[in-house]
Amino acid sequence: MTDGPVLVVGGGPAGASAAASLAEAGLPVLLVEQRDALGGAIHRQPAPGHAHHIRLPARHRRNWAALTARLSTTAGRIEIRTRTIFLGVDGQGRFLFDDRAAERVFACRPRAAIIAVGAVETIRPFPGWERPGVMTAGGAQVLLKETGRPPQGPILVAGSGPLLLAVAAQLAEAGNPPVAVLERGRPWRAPGALAQLGLSGGLVGEGLGYLARLAASRVPYRTGAEVTRAEPQGDRLKVVIRTGSAEDVVQVRHLLVHDGIAPNRTGIPLPAPDAAVPVLLAGDGREALGADAAILDGRRAAMQLLARFGRAETTTPAEERGLSRARAVQTALAQALHAEAAPPPPETLICRCEGRSYAELAALPEDASAREIRLMGRFGLGACQGRFCGPMIAALRGRPMPAAAPPRWPLRPVSLAALARLTTDETE
Amino acid sequence: MTAHFYWNGEPVPFRPGETIAAALLGAGIVHLGRGRIFCGIGACQGCLVAMTGAAAVEACLTPARNGLRLSPLAEEQADHD
Amino acid sequence: MPPSPSLHVAVVGTGIVGAAAAHFLAASGARVTLLDATGPAAGATGASDGAVSVASKRPGPMMDIARHARAFYVRCEADGLFRGLFHRRSTFLVARTPVEAELVAQHGADLAVAGERVEEIGRAALLARIPGLGESVCAALEIPDDGHALGYEITERLLQRSRVAIRRDAPVSEIVTQAGRASGVAIRQEHLAADAVLVAAGIGSSALLGLGDILIPRKGQMAVTDRAAAGRPAIDGHLMAASYLAAKRGIVRDNAHIGLVIDPLMTGQFLIGGSREDHRDDHATDAPTIAAILRDALDLYPPLAERRVLRSFAGVRTASRDGLPILGLHPHLPGVAIATGFEGDGICLGPLMGACAARLLLGVPAGIDLSALSPQRFASAGGRP
Structure with a gap:
């Protein structure tokens, strides 16, 4: 275990909640966010100078105000890096980031990581x-x-x-x-x-x-x-x-x-709470339960990590109940809105990046491996790296697309020049 | 003139802090060559725009900057079908 | 060649070599069962550049055999088997220091001796062919008769054409023998009877045949970029740095060494490699190595600064102790043939080697001198086989 900060990836409700909870417990935190401000999709902030036209329900505004207050109280222990895109973990355990402002990739070896990168739409x-x-x-x-x-x-x-x-x-x-x-x-x-x-x-x-x-x-x-x-x-x-x-x-x-939404898991490391460098998932990126639950789930992940570090911290029963309630709501919603999917017409594009159609997917052997779907079918090989066609293919074939093993990085395309300028926190 | 960048050589105004995507959409520009603004969170890579001398960037993630010269990915660079 | 109506061959490994062997065996009337621990092209075949290149080969038997192998591609393209999958393109051997220029000149001389067309190309002429080439490039040779093919596409084509059934997820744990000759293979609890077995399982051949001290895994890390052109290569040839030649000629042996190649794929993307990490059989990639490859690539070809990296990945080459492939009948075990150890040359050599393995199993002459590749050379040294 290093003495470095705990890494929190994603500055939405789950990430902000996790970062505040860790900092309140005295741990240094590195919080990275791909956009230029925290908030995530739900609390996307208006560009400076724009009036705030879109008013969220009061409950959401209160929640975010409380989170930002906690973050500013603990600001001394939280380093926030915005415009910084998580690129995954390399084969030697380095966490990689694309610092868009500096046009440079940096690598760090955190003490632990909480990944809260939200959901993608289905x-x-x-x-x-x-x-x-x-x-x-x-x-x-x-x-x-x-x-x-x-x-x-x-x-x-x-x-x-x-x-x-x-x-x-x-x-x-x-x-x-x-x-x-x-x-x-x-x-x-x-x-x-x-x-x-x-x-x-x-x-x-x-x-x-x-x-x-x-x-x-x-x-x-x-x-x-x-x-x-x-x-x-x-x-x-x-x-x-x-x-x-x-x-x-x-x-x-x-x-x-x-x-609907599904956890954004493409290329994201698997949770490993007991590893030497523990990795936990939080928020919609772990289980798509919505913004209220994400705050609870961020705190839950922080508490789990603190317990792992020998601190006597637990979530309260009320918080656990909150998560179960959110799950019940999502289940009821799914039941209320369930609609059987008919296969799309053959000409329907499945992979937009590579221009591959449903007919071409259906032509692959029934038992085609993930590798064959990628290399022969050319599905999931494009710039979106399967974020949209992956779930479509899974739904259409009736089984999940097995992930590439080991997980590939970069999990987002990255400027070649920025990657060539890699900096690490290691003394090599 | 207000802050603006160039899209295919034509000035597109933006307000400070806006993304390239927001400014393009605000100007009624929907077709980015063969690309388009789709997911808004950098995941789909559909809104890539070419920047002279550098790698393409996602319009939805990249703040607009005054004087930036942008264009759709060249037809040859766009993903083919 | 005469069909052997009763011959049933189990081919272990569905990479480019196994697929080619299966195709040519089936074409001669043999019954073939194609087995793979995972699926087609799952090993080095699916994780390599597409160089069908004589330019990179070590002088000696490798260079000669590679010339036959490339000619085999040309024939298969012409007769339809590889139509649309094999493309002629030049390889440019480029030097960036005076020492490298000497090495490139020496290699060019060796290629010429082997009968290969080699053309000196000055910096200005090269710039006209590949605009934007780095300022450090001081000397270059063009090898105009090289070509390009993707291993997994060739494998797929061979499988389609031969209509041989593939058994995926079928790891072979043992070659079963009876009365001193191969009688089949064991797949988990199952015994698959066969008259002959071809082991073309890359590094997996090691455990199956006890070649642990002969075969060395050599990991190569690579990166793939986005498109710089659509449906055609973005530059007019394969850029091969002298650092790659130095590794192939055995001048440098160092796990940190980058043997740089910039391979313009038919999709318009670039494949950039690679590291040469001996005794590494994992498929992990690490950021410092990939960044080092990219820095070197940017020096050689600065326009790559406009590209994005879509993926990094690693392939595991199977090298033999003496650097030459192993192709031939097992010296002690009748009914078994071996085809492995192709290192980074499997895409170039694969189809011909598969065809030769098929001929050996059918008892017909291979038609080219393969004696340098015979497994027998290790038998006398005391190791198995």
């Missing part, structure tokens, strides 16, 4: 999902939070999950309500799951607030409806919508898609 592919004008709902939301400006022109929001409502309501708030919100699931047909959700308090209140906002802007919320195709038409997208057996077409400038 996308169910359809012909045209790769077109310009199609964005993830979460991606559009992050941009909206930064600038307060909604994308211009007609917008359609489609897919599944509560984020659709949040984004649509925020677009309306910012002055460009979407033409419709399409929810693939049919929540009204799952009253048991809805009743379960009703017990969760805050979230349902939040959802109802969004629905009210949409109603006020006359934005239809259509359930059991999904996008089956998008194609360019002039500077618009012609979007085909299927509701049961009926089809209709809308023309929009932006199509925002989203089918």
Whole structure:
């Protein structure tokens, strides 16, 4: 064990909570964040000088204010490095980072690491999902939070999950309500799951607030409806919508898609709480339970680490209950919104980076290994390194894509020149 | 003139602190060559833009800077299909 | 060659050599079972550059055999087997110091003696061919008849064409013998009967045949960049630094040595390698080694500063103690043939070596002089085989 700092990767709610908890216990912390400010996707801060147009529910604002207060109290023990992208762990245990401002990769050997890199959105592919004008709902939301400006022109929001409502309501708030919100699931047909959700308090209140906002802007919320195709038409997208057996077409400038979130685990080291350099995961990057749970989970990881270092620290039963409640909510949501997936048409792109279609995926041998899927199929070989096509392939083939072993780095593409300028904290 | 960078030689205004992606979208630019702004968090690599003399960067992660000369990845550099 | 209707061959290893052997055995009417501990091209075949290069070979039998092997690629391209997968391209041997220039000149002379076309190319002419080349490059030779193919694509093509069934996830633990000759192989609890066994399992051949003191794993770390061009190589040839020649000629033996090659792939990406780490059989890559490779690559070809690294990875080459491959019938165990030890030359040599192994098993002459590769050379030294 070294005397170096504990590394916390990711400055969202989980990472900030973990960093504050560790620093409060007296440990030095190195907190790295890929963007220029902490907050994560949920608390994405407006660019300086922009008014804060997008107001989160009060609960989230209070939570973030409390976290930032704790971080500033313990600021002496926390080194924050922004614009710094985690590149993974090399074969000799170095944690690697792309310092975008310095245009240089640096390596460090922390005493322990808590990785809290959040979630990525899941996308169910359809012909045209790769077109310009199609964005993830979460991606559009992050941009909206930064600038307060909604994308211009007609917008359609489609897919599944509560984020659709949040984004649509925020677009309306910012002055460009979407033409419709399409929810693939049919929540009204799952009253048991809805009743379960009703017990969760805050979230349902939040959802109802969004629905009210949409109603006020006359934005239809259509359930059991999904996008089956998008194609360019002039500077618009012609979007085909299927509701049961009926089809209709809308023309929009932006199509925002989203089918839930999953932990961002591509290339992330496996948790190893008992290793010489313990590695723990926290927040949506461990289990996608949402922002409230992420704060609890960051603290849980910090406490687990402190216990590992011989400190008598534990999470409180109330915190453990909070995590279980969040899990129950996610389970109920999944049940309420469940919709069977039909295989997409053969021409549907699966890997956008390499331009590989579902037909080409289906042509691979049934028992193809991950290596064959990559090398022969050329799936997951592109710049996104399988972050989007990996989950699609897993869903379409009905089994997870085995990860490359050992984990590959860099887990994000990195400037060759920056990597050549590698610095390490070692005396070699 | 306000702060601006160049996209295909045309000035695109931005407010300090904005990302390249936010400024492009604000200017109504959706087509980044064959790329596009998609995930907003650096994961999908769809919004790569070329910067003269340096490696491509994700528009959604990179703060806009005054005078930057940016362009879509050359057709030949974009991922083919 | 005459078909042997009853011959059943178990081929252990589905790299480029095993796949080629299986293809040519099947083409001659033999029944083939192709086995791999994981899957096709899972070893060095799938983790290598695509140099079908005579330019890099050590003078002597390797250089001669490589010339036959490259000619075999040309024939297979022409007859359709490798159509679209093998491309002729030049190798540029480049020197960045006077000492390196001497080495390159010596190597060029050796290539010429072996019958290879070698052309001196001045700095200005080279710059016209490869704009942006580093200022440190002071001398270069062009080897115009070299080529390029990706090992895993060749392997895939051979498997498709031969329609030989592959058994994935089938680790062979033992060669089973009966009355002093091979009668099959053991896969976990299963016995697979075969009339003959070809061991083409790379470093896995070591445990199977007891070659621990003859075969050496040699790890190579590499990096792959994003595209600098689409659907065509970004530069007009394979850049091979004198540091690579120094390693191949046995002048430098050092696990920290970088034998630099910059391989422009058909996708427009660059594959940049590599380290030469003896006795390392893991597939881990470390940042200081990759950074050292990239610094050297930037010195040789500065436009790489506009590229991004998408992946680092490592392959394990299987080298023999004396640096030559091992190809031939087992000296003590009838019914077994060995094809391993191709080090970093397996992509170039693989298809021909597989074809030769098939001929040996079928009892027909290989057609080229393979005596330097015979396993017999180790038998007399007291080691097994």
